[in-house]
Amino acid sequence: MALLQISEPGLSTAPHQHRLAVGIDLGTTNSLVATVRNGISVVLNDENGRAMLPSVVRYATDVVVGEAAQAAQSDDPVNTIVSVKRFMGRSLADIGDTSRLPYRFVDTGSMLQLRTVAGVKSPVEVSAEILKVLRLRAEESLGGELVGAVITVPAYFDDAQRQATKDAAKLAGINVLRLLNEPTAAAIAYGLDNASEGVYAVYDLGGGTFDISILRLSRGVFEVLSANGDSALGGDDFDQRIHCWLLEKNQLSVLSPQDTRLLLTLARSAKEQLTEHVDARITAVLSSGEIIDNVITRTDFQEMSTNLIQRTLQLMRRALRDAKLGVDEVKGVVMVGGATRMPQVQHAVGEFFGQTPLTNLDPDKVVALGAAIQANLLAGNRSSDDWLLLDVIPLSLGLETMGGLVEKIIPRNSTIPTARAQEFTTYKDGQTAMSLHVLQGERELVSDCRSLAQFELRGIPPMVAGAARIRVTFQVDADGLLNVAARELGSGVEAAIVVKPSYGLSDAEITRMLQDSTQHAQDDMQARAHREQQTEANQLLDAVQNALDQDGSLLSESQRSEIESRMTALKVTLPLADHLAIKRAVTTLNDATVSFAQARMDKSVKRVLSGMNISDLEIK
Amino acid sequence: MQSFDFSKDFFNLFGLNRCYHLDSAGLEVQFRALQARVHPDKSAHLSDAEQRLAMQRSTLVNEAYQTLKSPIRRARYLLSLHDVDTQEETNTVMPIDFLMAQMELREAVEAALQAQDISALDEQAAHLTTDTRALEAELAEQIDTVQNYQAAAGLVRKLRFMEKLAEEIASAYDELDN
Structure with missing residues (x-):
């Protein structure tokens, strides 16, 4: 009887009140949506039985998303947006060389925009189109309106990129229950599935990003100990290596964009073939009439991609050091992302840890599956085996101080939510305003870190230099988003800002910043x-x-x-x-x-x- | 959740005795139990006000946990509860032999870095760990047994030097990685 099921309102729900929640993996190349059905996490397919939705949006008379848009890519490149994830929270200057991209960019000084036949679109709007399709798919499949969704982001996404992702979800009419780091989502799917306990490493090599997270799994708790990564390293770079090998083999120099795209596509399929076979044949006719016919062996491919793999292992070592752990303390390594199917990646990771990596979950789906499990929990569909997730912020947050130096306020790998207050003082006699410049990164100089926001605290009563006490508080919420407030303690004058910068770090910038932080x-x-x-x-x-x-x-x-x-x-x-x-x-x-x-x-x-x-x- | 009290001191929050010697297993168990109650994930489906409150509670629990877990932060916090300021920014008077030893350690780290000698760096790191542990043991003695908080403050100032050196060793490792 219902009368016997007494529970605190909002904390527990009867089975017939199951709240519909989904997990969404908004990927660079493909996106997926999953949900928990009868206690099991499942990916939701489209009406043709396909799980993966290509992250491609075409603006024509209608908005077309997915396979159909992908098919039009070469016919209508200007209005067909692929890999929009790379533009989230980025300015045109952040993207750098756009000469090989077919889009008509609009330089706004802040987040870039794209001019299409349907008007000027921001990356947030384009991503929202992908999310809308997934939301509809879920609502049709589940037969009701969604309570909310967990959207995954690379662990190495900064504040601007996270904020842009959240905005896209809102625009798509989705209530965001949480932004969840991709490797953490994978760990949830894996850990719960295998009832794992101990320290685990998640090695997540996607199409365009690399994330590494070290987690401690124990009964009912997933605790992220450290995260590291490179948001400009992914499966695409391996394609690029084969592409360069082809150019060298055939003594080709400048190619047309069409030929470049052709060879890149062939490089990608050769890479995929080499997962199953010891060699792959690449044949093509270029627009000049020249014929390409080469055989690439697995050994060739291994040699040309050694540096890329070494780079991931280097970041792994750093993550382990940050977690204060040795290789031998890692109980298992979970492989995530399609690029981890490459045998040389599995081999190198296996050798590094002295154990065979865990590949029993589909590396393309594990992130969405984990996100769905977390969404189910956050929506309030609590079960007896409740768990706690403790995640971290991947990059340090700080403020500019005198002389162009960065004072770190919140160090990287701090467990979120977290807050830290720091007191600053005035530099000159009679100073009545103070400019606050919020930065993200590991380097000591402002010019080497990423600027997130700037704001001013005004109305400080005139005092001698050093007498005013300005307390600046940084608060990072459970989504990894930052909020900054400043207050003069004597007078109570206050200023606050939700750090919602118009653009974020470019991938290349994060990589450079990381390399620089140690090299310099x-x-x-x-x-x-x-x-x-x-x-x-x-x-x-x-x-x-x-x-x-x-x-x-x-x-x-x-x-x-x-x-x-x-x-x-x-x-x-x-x-x-x-x-x-x-x-x-x-x-x-x-x-x-x-x-x-x-x-x-x-x-x-x-x-x-x-x-x-x-x-x-x-x-x- | 009604019983959550922001004004409790960190030791009290985790039900621990107010002393330097730490029951780290107990701290961890209590930390997890508290976060299991207050973490924002538990109220993601509730009102904005509930979610804000959860964020503040969870932030405090994280801060309290990190403070007690770290030997130097725990000492600093414990001394502040006894109204003793560790004066790490202002009091720079240090025994000369300690400063000399610190200089030598720094030079050894620098030399290991120049020579790209990982095992020499490992040796310095191990050395530093031993020295740090010894200082922490002394700190426990001064705070818990002798209750000489001024002497303890001096030890915290020494520990701060060690902490900075540990940071330098970490960045030397990163550099050797590249």
């Missing part, structure tokens, strides 16, 4: 020392000048000219790259001001004491 650790330390020294010098110069203006009368003529000449000496060293020279000049000036500072101190003590009575003095 030394340069950074030098540069940091230099800037800190410059900042200190400027502060000292300001302070001494102020003191001279206020209390110059306390000095004799010769004392004053001594100080002034040393100020000039310091100013001369400022533009120099030699931070030790600046340091010496700072010390010299400091030495010259010791007696002046003493005289000022005496004067101000007298001034303060003259306005006080005995009882005031007894407090301290």
Whole structure:
């Protein structure tokens, strides 16, 4: 009887109240939707029995999505958008070389847009078209309206890319229950399916991105210990290697876009053949009439892709170090993404960990399956085997401080949700506004990190330099999205911003930033020392000048000219790259001001004491 | 959820004794039990207000857990509960032999990096771990037994040096990787 099923409202639902929720894998190449049916996660197929929806949108008289759009790709390249995921949260400048892309880009200065026959479209709108098709497929298949969806994103997606993905879902009429990292989704599908316990690594090599996550699975808890990745490394790069090999073999230099596309397509199918066979034959007739006929062996392919695989292993080592774990502590390695089907990838990963990687789940579907399981939980369809998911933020978040340096506020691999407050102060006397520049990345200099947002805190009451206390709070929610607030503690003046930047990091930028962060650790330390020294010098110069203006009368003529000449000496060293020279000049000036500072101190003590009575003095 | 109290100190939050010596298994069990109650995933289907509250609670639990789990942060926090400031930014007076030892360690790390010698780096990392453990044991003694919080603050300042050196070793490993 229903009367016996007493439960807290909203926490538990009777079977007939099952809330319809789905998991969506919004991929670069293909997208999928899955749901939990009778306790089992299943991918939902279209009316033709196909699970994968090509992530292609064509704008014609109608909007066409999927296979039909893909078929029109070569006829109508301008209005047929493929791999739109690469444009999410990106400006045109972020994309870099667009000469080989057939689109009519609109440079807005913020997120790029695409001019089509149906008007100007943003990547968010294009992605929303893909999501709408998946939502309809799910609603028809499940026979009702969706409560919400979990949408997966690469673990290495930054704030702008995550925000753009969430916006696309909203535009498609989907209530986003959570943005979930792709490797984490895979771990859920795998872990629950196999009742796994222990430390697992998820190696996720997709069409255009590489993610690595290290998780600890224990009864009822999935805890991400560290995440790393490269958002410009994927299966496409392996195609590119075969493509280059073909060019070299046939001594080809400049090809037409059509020939390039032809050879890339053939390279891809050769790559796929080499998964099952020891060699593959590539034949083609180019537009010049030239005939291509080559046989590529598995050994050839292995050799030309060694560097790509080494790069993934390098990132793996870093992820393990961040998790403070050794290779031997990893109990299993879950392979995700179509590109992990390549035998040389499986072999290299197996050798690295000294064990055979786990491939018993379909690498194309495991992300969607895991997302569906999480969606079912988040929608409130709680079962007895409830679990907890603890994920992390992949890139550090910080603020610009004096001298173009980044002060890290939230370090990478912090468990989310997380918040951190840091106090800053004013740099100049009477400063009434403070500009806050929010950055993401691992490097120490602002110019090497990604700018997420800029805003100002105004109305700080005028005080002497260093007296104001401005507390800046960073809050990262469970979707990995950032919110920043600033408050002057004395006056209560406040400013806040939901960091919703108009564009994010380019793939190449993230890669560069990652490489740079380690390659230039030394340069950074030098540069940091230099800037800190410059900042200190400027502060000292300001302070001494102020003191001279206020209390110059306390000095004799010769004392004053001594100080002034040393100020000039310091100013001369400022533009120099030699931070030790600046340091010496700072010390010299400091030495010259010791007696002046003493005289000022005496004067101000007298001034303060003259306005006080005995009882005031007894407090301290 | 009604019983969740933001004003509790972190030890109290996890039902642990307020001391430096840590029952790390107990901390972990309590952390998971608390997150299982407050994590935003538990209220994703509820109102915006419920979700915001969950985010704040879960954030606090994460912060409390990270603070207690880290030996240096735990010491800093414990001393702050005793109104002792560790003065890591302001008090730079250090015993000269400690500073000399630190300089030598830094130079050894730098040399290992220059020579691209992973095993030398491993040796320095192991050395640092031993030294850090010894300092932590001393810290436990000063806080839990002797209750000399000023002496403990001095040890935290030393630990901060070790922490920075550990960061340098980590970036040296990254560099050798490339």
